[in-house]
Amino acid sequence: MSTPNLDIEKPSPIGSGDPVDSSSEKQCGQVMPLTLSREEEDRILRKxxxxxxxxxxxxxxxxxLDRGNIGNAKIEGLLDDLHxxxxxxNWCLTVFFFTYCAFELPSNLLLKKMRPSRWLPLLMVAWGIVMTLMGVVQNYAGLLTARIFLGVTEAGLYxxxxxxxxLWYPRHRAQFRQALFFSAASVAGAFSGLLAYGIAKMDGVGGYAGWRWIFILEGLLTVLVAFVAPFAIQDxxxxxxxxxxxxxxxxINMVRSQSAEGDETRRGARQDTEFRIKYVIDALKDWQIYVAVIMFWGITCPLYxxxxxxxSIIKDLGYxxxxxxxLTIPIYxxxxxxxxxxxxxxxxxNQRSSFILFFMALIAIGFIIVLASSGRGVPGVVYFGVFVAVVGIYPAFPGNVTWLSVNLAGDYKRAAGLAIHVGLGNLSGAMASNFYRTKDAPTYTLGHxxxxxxxxxxIIAVLVLRVSYQKINRQRDDMDVSQFDxxxxxxxxDKSPLYRYMF
Known part of the structure; x- marks a missing residue:
């Protein structure tokens, strides 16, 4: 199901705090006056x-939770029980990302064509079933296969x-919502440790080891929520x-008429409401996506x-x-x-790159602390270094995704571009799955x-993007647009000389 094409003649200025008169806006042949202050806009967004x-x-x-709970299961005896x-x-972690990355682009295009209130819950049911079945695998081959299918079923969600x-929020108000959404990942990290601590006490119940119950119960919870989701998700x-x-x-007017600089000239940004393969090709050929992938790796390699x-890292400190x-809970x-x-x-x-740089600097500082203190008999300092790194990782990630999304114009190009960005970016998970080897415990120097x-x-990729956006914007300021209709x-x-990149 695609969004209908809307004829909006004059975009309404937003975000200024001054009253907005949008009486010239026409919708379905009718004149609809709108006078909204910043407070009224905030009220709608809160709603x-x-x-x-x-x-x-x-x-x-x-x-x-379902993707990462294998780390909790590992220290509860998974390796020994499955020999x-x-x-x-590490291979069971790695193969997840091969299918996860491969299926992100088609899933995003399907989301645009189908109703999100149906597509997203369907994905949930699928990965919940796979997760539940992970609790009954009997050997390495079974776990490996389950992780492959978990990658297929989770691919379209993020x-x-x-x-x-x-589709709902303007560019200058989007990162806060992305962070609210993504903060669920850090809550999942804390929740995973707490759940694993409690569920592991079920060791022996029904003849199953505690780590099996981690998979079974968390998978069943996902399936249960999936049946509620269609009634709670707006399309x-x-x-x-x-x-x-x-x-x-x-x-609709606020989202469709936005520009990368916050003013409301249309900036040449089309809204493609009918699918054409050209939009996917445009995304595949866009240089900024591939530079942004390196930025993505700089955040998600540490994340995964x-x-x-x-x-395992904390346990190997002697706990x-x-x-x-x-001990994972306060970090997350x-x-x-x-x-x-x-x-x-x-x-x-109304800034993106400066905040991303700050939080990525925290990630780097955290790992420097860990490397400098590992193996020196100061587990508290190592724990502090990990703490600092994680506090940098989770704020940096939504900024990285939001920054690219606000610099891609057109619904389908944005959908394809984000899928490519997240898909290639998540190959970092395949790499990071092999950074921490058992033989490197307890210092894990290579991984860190x-x-x-x-x-x-x-960090270098962020700087390249920022400088490039600034240079392109300056060049477009001097361009003669009279030759274009x-x-x-x-x-x-976003290639229009009227379009301005946000940095």
């Missing part, structure tokens, strides 16, 4: 937040929801029943390395399994709070050094 964000966060919390080696465990948010602003007719028109191995599970909770606060400030200041190296490469400017999308 959307209440109806949209909680369910999306719940979906991602469950997805990240697996450390190398085989890029789909990241794109879905762009598009055009069909939102919780908004009044005037509010719907204002939201930590999510899969944090319990018991139960204590290690519990703090990261969640900082992610939301950082995103709010980023939206408030590789994470630091990817983070530095990501309006249709040509609209067709050029």
């Amino acid at each position: 959307m937040d209440i109806r949209i964000i909680p369910m999306l966060a719940a979906l991602y919390l469950l997805a990240f 697996m080696t450390g190398g085989q465990y 890029p789909g929801v990241a794109y879905y948010i762009t 598009f602003p055009e069909t939102a029943t919780f908004l009044t007719e005037e509010e719907r028109k204002y939201v 390395g930590i999510s899969f191995f944090l319990p 018991t399994s139960s204590t290690a599970q519990l 909770i703090t990261a969640s709070v900082v992610a939301v606060a950082g995103a709010w400030l980023s939206d408030r200041r 050094a590789l994470e630091l190296g990817f983070c530095v490469a990501g 309006e249709d040509e400017l609209q067709e050029l999308g």
Whole structure:
């Protein structure tokens, strides 16, 4: 199901705090006056937040919980019971990302054509079933196969929801919502440790080991929530029943007419409501996506390395399994709070790259502390270094995705571009799955050094993107646009000389 084409003659200025008169806007042949202050706009956005964000966060919390709980299961005896080696465990982590990356683009295009309230719950049922079945595997081959199919079924969720948010919120207000949604991942990290601590006490119940119950119960929870999700997920602003007719028109106008600089000239950004393969090709050929992938790797290599191995890293500092599970909780909770606060400030200041650079610097500092203190008999300092790194990882990630999304114009190009960005970016998970080898315990020097190296490469990519956007914007300021007609400017999308990149 695609969003209908709307004829909007004059975009309404937003975000200024001054009253907005949009009386020239025409919708279905009728003149609809709108006068909205910043406070009234905030009221509409809060109304959307209440109806949209909680369910999306719940979906991602469950997805990240199901993806990463194998790290908790590992220290509860998974390797011994399945007679697996450390190398085989790493392969089970790795293969997930091959299918996860391969299926993200087609899933995002399907989301645009189908109703999100049907497609996303369908994905949930599928991965919940796979997760439940992981609790009954009997050997390495069974676990490997289950992880392959988990990648297939989870593939569409994150890029789909990241794109879905762009259909509802304007660019200068999007990162805060992306952070609210993504903070579910850090909550999942804390929740995973707490759940694993409790579920592991079921060891022997029904003849199953505690680690099996981690998979079974968390998989069944996902399936249960999936049956509620269709009633809680809204499809598009055009069909939102919780908004009044005037509010719907204002939201559509606000999203469709946005520019990368916050003013409301149309900037040549088309809204492609009918699918054409050209939009996918445009995304595949766009240089900024591939530079952004390196930025993505600089954040998600540490993200996946930590999510899969944090319990093991803490346990190898000399703590018991139960204590290690519990010590992950304050790290993730703090990261969640900082992610939301950082995103709010980023939206408030209408900046992206400076905040991403700050949080990526925290990641680098954290791993430097870990490398400098590992093996020196100071487990508390190592724990602090990991703490600092995680507090940088989770705020940096939503900024990275939001920054690219606001610089891609057109619904289908944005959907394809985000899928490519997240898909290729998540190959970092395949790499990070092999950074922390059992034989490197307890210092894991190689793993920490590789994470630091990817983070530095990501910082360089952020600087390249920022400088490039600034240069292109300056060049477009000096361009003569009289040679283009309006249709040509609209067709050029973010390549239009009227379009300005946000940095």
